[in-house]
Amino acid sequence: MHNSPQAAKYIPARDILALEQDVADAVSPQPFPQHILRFRNDRAASTVGLAHLDDGRWIEHFGRFAPLPDNLPHPLALRYHGHQFRHYNPDIGDGRGFLFAQLRDGGGRLMDLGTKGSGQTPHSRSGDGRLTLKGAVREILATEMLEALGVNTSRTFSVIETGEALERHDEPSPTRSAVLVRLSHSHMRIGTFQRAAYLGDVPLLERLVDYALTRLYGETPGDNPPAQLLGRVVERTADLAASYMVAGFVHGVLNSDNINVTGESFDYGPWRFTPRWDNGFTAAYFDHQGLYAFGRQAEAIHWDVAQLAVSLRPLVEAPPLIAELERFPALYADALTRRFAWRLGIVAADDGAALVEAAVIAMAATATPIDRFFMDWRGGAARDPAAYADDNWSPLRDILAKAQPVDDGAHPYWGDPAPCSMHIEEVEAIWAAIDERDDWAPLDAKVAAIRRMGAAHGPAPAIP
Secondary structure, three states: OOOOOOOOOOEEEOHHHHOHHHHEEEOOOOOOOOOEEEEEOHHHHHOOOOOOOOHHHHHHHHOOOOOOOOOOOOOEEEEEEEEEOOEEEEEEEOOOOOEEEEEEOOOOOEEEEEEEOOOOOOOOOOOOOOEEHHHHHHHHHHHHHHHHOOOOEOEEEEEEEEEEEEOOOOOOOOEEEEEEEEEEOOOOEHHHHHHHHHOOOHHHHHHHHHHHHHHHOOOOOOOOHHHHHHHHHHHHHHHHHHHHHHHOEEOOOOOHHHOEOOOOEOOOOOOEEOOEOOOOOOOOOOOOOOOOOHHHHHHHHHHHHHHHHHHHHHHOOHHHHHHHHOOHHHHHHHHHHHHHHHHHOEOOOOOHHHHHHHHHHHHHHHOOEHHHHHHHOOOOOOOOHHHHOOHHHHHHHHHHOOOOEOOOOOOHHHHOOOOOOOOHHHHHHHHHHHHHHOOOHHHHHHHHHHHHHHHHHOOOOOOO
C-alpha cells in the first residue's frame, strides 16, 4: 500500500452509464482563467495507468477535463439525498463536482475519478461550484496522512490552481481557487440509496444493489442481495470507524451523503487530527452538539448505515437487515484491537480489548499525544521507560510485556526523535507558506515525510 506500486495498464470503464439516466445529470466542465499544476499524485496514477501523462496532457484531462480515451463521453453530476446532522435533506447532490472517468486499477477494482471545485451543476443551489486552494491543500494533507496510517481513503490525484479569486465567509477573502481530482473506489453514497427510497423507485433500488454488489464488491448476488450488500457495508464501515480512532482522526461531517457504500473515507472538509485521546474533540466549528466528535464517530457511522438499511426495506423484510446491523459493534471492537496492534507493531492477541482499554486510559490520564504513544511503544516496549514510569501505565506495561513484535523496527523512521503528525498548527503553517510566499516546499516536504512514515508502517491489516 505504501511502497511504490507496480505500474498498471490504463483500462477504461463506463459502468456508471448503466445507471446514468437515474442517478446523474450530464454536465459540461466550466472553463478557468488559468491552469497551474500544483500537485500530481504519480503514485496513485501508476495504479490506473496514467502516470505516463506529461504535464500538458495532465492539465488537459484534469484541468480542462477533456475525456480520457474510451471513457465517459461527458462528466456526470451525481444525484443523492442524505441526513445532514440527522436532518433529512432531499436537495443535495454534486453541487461543485462531477464524476469525470471510470477505470480499473491493477487489481481489477472499478475506480472513479471525481472532481471538487469544477464548477456549478444542477445541484449547486446558491453555491459558486468552486474550491479554495486552501481546501485543496488540506485534502492533500488529509488523504496522504490517512493512507499512511492505514485508513481506507480516497486519494488526492490532482490539484490545479485556476486563477479565480473567491469570496468566503469563513476564511480571509478573496482567496485563491483550485480544482481537485480524487481517485476513489466509487462515489456511490448511502444517500444515493436514500434518494431512490425517497422517490419510491423500487426498480432503481434493485439496480443500485446489483451495481454495488457486482461492480464494486465483485460478488454474485445470493438469495438476499439487499442484506448481502448491507453486510458488506457494515463490515467495511466498522473497520473505517476503528481506523479513524487509531489514526486519531476526526472527519468532521459524517453525514449519510458522506459515507461511501464501499467503506472508503472521502470528502474532507473541516477535518482535524486530535493531538490527544479526547473523546469530545470536534473538527467542525459548526458541530455545536459534538455529534461527530472523535469518540462518537463509530456511533455516527453506525447510524448512517442504519439509514441504508431503512432505504433497503422496500426490497426485503426487516429481520435480515437488523441482523446485519447488529454485527457492527462487535466488528468495530475487533477492528479496533486489530488496528491498534498493527500501529503498535505487535501481533494481535486475545487480550486486545484489554490492551486498548489500558492504553486509552493511560493516554487520557497523562495527556500523552497519540502519535507519540504509538511511536514510543512500537514493538511492545517503551523506548524510554522512564517517560512511562507513571502508575497509569502499569496495566499497559503488564499486557505489552507478553506482546510479540511483528518486525525488528529496522525502518529508520522508528529511530526519529519525534513522530510524523498532522495537527492544525502545521496545516496552517504549510498553507501560510503557500499563501504568503507561494512557497510549496513545506507541502512537498511534508508529503515526502508522510510517505516515509507510511512505508515504515507497511500495509494496513486486512478485514478478515
